[in-house]
Amino acid sequence: MTSLLTRPPSRGGAARRAVVASALALCAAASLTACGKTITIGDSSSPASSATPSPSPSAAAASSTTTAPAQGSGNSALQVVDSTAQDAGLSGTGGTVVGAAVQEAPPKWVQLSAVTSASLSAAHLININQAALYRFDDDTADPSKSSCTGACAVKWPPVTIQEGGNVYLAGVNPKEVGAIRRPDGQVQITVGGWPVYRFSGDSRPGDLNGQGLDGKWFAVGPTGEKATR
Template sequence: MTPLLTRPLSSQSTARRTAVATLLVLCGVASLSACGKTISIGDTSSPASSAPASSAAPSSPSASASAATSGQGAGNSALQVVDTTAKDAGLSGTGGTVVGAAVQEAPPKWVQLSAVTSTTLSSPHLININQAALYRFDNDTASPSKSACNDACAVKWPPVTIQEGGNVYLAGVNPKDVGAIRREDGQVQITVGGWPVYRFSGDTGPGDLNGQGVGGTWFAVGPTGDKATS
């Protein structure tokens, strides 16, 4: 599939610069919370904390790496959801996120969720830092959050995982909608609106949406966990 041009539905500062009405509307929703929050595994509805996002975001890549691997005590699985982009937090690179069918050997140190629109899907939908489309599965449940995609399914549809103690950066997504679950294999998977989030191994380039509508159960995921359909 020919890579598509995507337009970011970004954080508050970028939203003020865009003239696209749909982006403005959604960024307006995201900007209701200018704070980050701390979540633990199984937490899908914790309110945003009162600390500013800037205090949650590390000031340098080295600080981020330390924060992403240290946690907050023995056995602590807390994650930081930060209402800013990785770039604005002083980070570069991918955090360890892979592309397409590549096996995610180790969970990324950090993950970014960005809301965009594309030429083939006008509804806002999420991509990761590699601009890979993210999906949700109708056979999963959002309340409680639980993944039904394991083993061979998880090879075809790799879950969006993260290191315990890692950071989730956002652009056009409200921190209150972000959570995390413990998968059957013990890894930590990010949820949006309670729905576990995945990549598709058949997407190899930025803007690919080859997983959209597969089996009538897989759909691009919107910034609140909704199905993104044309």
């Protein structure tokens, strides 16, 4: 069973909300090669499709260091691995930034973890930096399509990933994970078909400052549902 530890409160700051990871049953070591899947990247108006099962976490970790194809070079594959980055021997963030920081280059790998928190008891997703992830009601899940571009995407940065990269999971079914190519060529992760974002106004673990904004932005659950309870 795997749990995600929260970071301690900053000195002199308000106490951070507790973020408690939901339990994750990992595949047995003997069957790791059957965990996860390979997905192809759809364009902004078509969903991604699944292909063959992903390799073991150690093999997937190795593949994350390979050179990715140039953006816009056509459909490419991502590996979705049904275990955590730590289980694959990785540390750090994969290149994921926090808060309002600009994501200059797509991360080499991304982790999606299902958690509950003091302010939201429903299971919702966070990234490796423990930043809450969101979905947008103006987007569509079938087909997967993002309607957040330009200034919207500055306020609500898409959860992007390098082509050929790995998506690690904790408490998320690999079948729910997909990817689309945005109009600018970036690859955005989807969950349950819904494009996923973080909020520039969240800077600390447990922040959910984007919840309910404009009546259209909500924390995203492990199957792409709105997490509102």
